[in-house]
Amino acid sequence: MSQDIPVTGYAILGLLTFGDELTGYEVKQRADITLRFYWVAPAMSQIYTELRRLTDHELVAARARHDGGREVTTYAITDAGQAALRAWMDHTPAGFPVLKHTVLLRLLIGHVTAPDETRRMLHEYVDELARAREDLTGVREMLRGADEPGEPFRFPSLVADWGLDYFAAETRHAQRALESLATHGPGDGDGETSGEGTDSPA
Amino acid sequence: MSQDIPVTGYAILGLLTFGDELTGYEVKQRADITLRFYWVAPAMSQIYTELRRLTDHELVAARARHDGGREVTTYAITDAGQAALRAWMDHTPAGFPVLKHTVLLRLLIGHVTAPDETRRMLHEYVDELARAREDLTGVREMLRGADEPGEPFRFPSLVADWGLDYFAAETRHAQRALESLATHGPGDGDGETSGEGTDSPA
DNA sequence: GCTAGCATGTAACTCGTTACATGATTGT
DNA sequence: ACAATCATGTAACGAGTTACATGCTAGC
Numbered sequence: 197m198s199q200d201i202p203v204t205g206y207a208i209l210g211l212l213t214f215g216d217e218l219t220g221y222e223v224k225q226r227a228d229i230t231l232r233f234y235w236v237a238p239a240m241s242q243i244y245t246e247l248r249r250l251t252d253h254e255l256v257a258a259r260a261r262h263d264g265g266r267e268v269t270t271y272a273i274t275d276a277g278q279a280a281l282r283a284w285m286d287h288t289p290a291g292f293p294v295l296k297h298t299v300l301l302r303l304l305i306g307h308v309t310a311p312d313e314t315r316r317m318l319h320e321y322v323d324e325l326a327r328a329r330e331d332l333t334g335v336r337e338m339l340r341g342a343d344e345p346g347e348p349f350r351f352p353s354l355v356a357d358w359g360l361d362y363f364a365a366e367t368r369h370a371q372r373a374l375e376s377l378a379t380h381g382p383g384d385g386d387g388e389t390s391g392e393g394t395d396s397p398a
Numbered sequence: 399m400s401q402d403i404p405v406t407g408y409a410i411l412g413l414l415t416f417g418d419e420l421t422g423y424e425v426k427q428r429a430d431i432t433l434r435f436y437w438v439a440p441a442m443s444q445i446y447t448e449l450r451r452l453t454d455h456e457l458v459a460a461r462a463r464h465d466g467g468r469e470v471t472t473y474a475i476t477d478a479g480q481a482a483l484r485a486w487m488d489h490t491p492a493g494f495p496v497l498k499h500t501v502l503l504r505l506l507i508g509h510v511t512a513p514d515e516t517r518r519m520l521h522e523y524v525d526e527l528a529r530a531r532e533d534l535t536g537v538r539e540m541l542r543g544a545d546e547p548g549e550p551f552r553f554p555s556l557v558a559d560w561g562l563d564y565f566a567a568e569t570r571h572a573q574r575a576l577e578s579l580a581t582h583g584p585g586d587g588d589g590e591t592s593g594e595g596t597d598s599p600a
Numbered sequence: 601g602c603t604a605g606c607a608t609g610t611a612a613c614t615c616g617t618t619a620c621a622t623g624a625t626t627g628t
Numbered sequence: 629a630c631a632a633t634c635a636t637g638t639a640a641c642g643a644g645t646t647a648c649a650t651g652c653t654a655g656c
Binding site: 601602603604605606607608609610611612613614615616617618619620621622623624625626627628 | 629630631632633634635636637638639640641642643644645646647648649650651652653654655656
Binding site: 203207210213230231233234235236278281282285286289290291292293294295296297298299300301302303304305306307308309310313317320321324328348350351352354355357358359361362365366368369372373376377 | 405409412415432433435436437438480483484487488491492493494495496497498499500501502503504505506507508509510511512515519522523526530550552553554556557560561563564567568570571574575578579
């Protein structure tokens with residue numbers, strides 16, 4: 197029944213399972229600190245579109261509130277919404293994650309540009325990874341105190357830890373690539389060519 | 399000049415920098431073994447659309463051939479295409495990779511379903527990762543013999559190694575999550591709760 | 601008085617997908 | 629002969645983006 201909800205719709209529905217009743221604006225804020233790391237940070241307009249669709253399907257209930265004199269609409273998940281979310285979790289395959297890795301895409305065709313350019317790109321990526329780790333660490337800290345089994349932020353904490361490990365791993369991979377590129381920089385051609393690119397890390 | 403080419407267009411352009419002149423069909427095959435792991439595996443129709451656009455911009459040259467009696471069109475990158483690709487590499491930021499991680503998305507809201515369901519999902523993910531590693535290992539083997547600095551598959555090899563490490567890391571992360579979930583399975587509540595979720599892997 | 605943040609939407613557009621349609625060639 | 633693979637496209641559609649438009653409230 198009603199299979200026509202995009203994944204982002206379920207993601208938003210999921211954000212509404214953590215207790216509170218949120219405005220579209222607040223949903224966006226939550227998405228920006230959680231979803232953005234391993235799903236997407238949907239545009240505001242997309243949030244409202246999705247909330248509209250979920251309301252039409254009666255998976256969320258919209259309620260008009262008065263915050264001061266201003267009209268705001270808050271959204272809460274309904275019982276039907278809980279059921280639909282669970283059905284989606286249990287009966288549709290998760291599928292394999294999709295990586296749109298712009299850095300790896302460019303590294304793949306590194307031969308079309310100067311080595312320095314590629315190294316610069318990798319260094320920038322390492323810097324951005326550091327920033328991402330800081331941000332996610334901040335989020336992780338916010339979850340402390342309610343991250344034990346049975347507590348509300350148990351799963352978000354699991355995911356945040358996974359994400360932090362992922363960023364750490366990416367940093368290592370980028371650094372390894374940089375090392376591999378550094379041994380053949382400008383005015384540098386010899387040294388042992390046999391034993392540094394095949395660490396066999398598995 | 400002519401900034402209106404989507405990233406997938408540049409990706410295809412990049413595939414054409416490895417020497418040969420390819421048909422749309424062959425581009426698709428190349429994309430399926432390389433791009434699919436860290437970018438996308440574009441649909442055939444998308445490949446043709448993109449080749450059409452690149453031809454219009456004169457970044458690739460289409461040539462009608464006769465393979466037997468059948469008309470086939472092969473595409474080769476032009477000098478302008480080389481220049482455009484290099485300009486894109488050097489003057490547009492790579493940006494941060496986007497992860498559409500369906501497994502993590504579902505893990506985030508693990509509290510809406512049964513623990514067994516979440517564990518099943520993670521086990522399936524581990525299985526799929528194993529298959530992906532096999533596939534990518536096969537690709538990696540094909541690159542051997544031309545993966546030294548200066549050789550054509552140097553960068554693709556770097557990327558394949560990165561990808562293999564990434565899959566290995568994901569497998570570890572999934573297994574860690576499984577362990578963390580297993581300690582509180584049905585009819586199982588003790589064991590040490592203090593020293594297994596905070597390995598601090600950095 | 602002004603700016604920044606809160607709050608909600610519409611319109612145009614692009615990328616990319618699935619479904620459909622066609623036909624030739626090669627191997628069994 | 630028949631199926632699988634090679635090869636090329638069109639059409640409809642969907643998800644998500646940017647740009648635009650509006651207005652309120654709180655703090656400086």
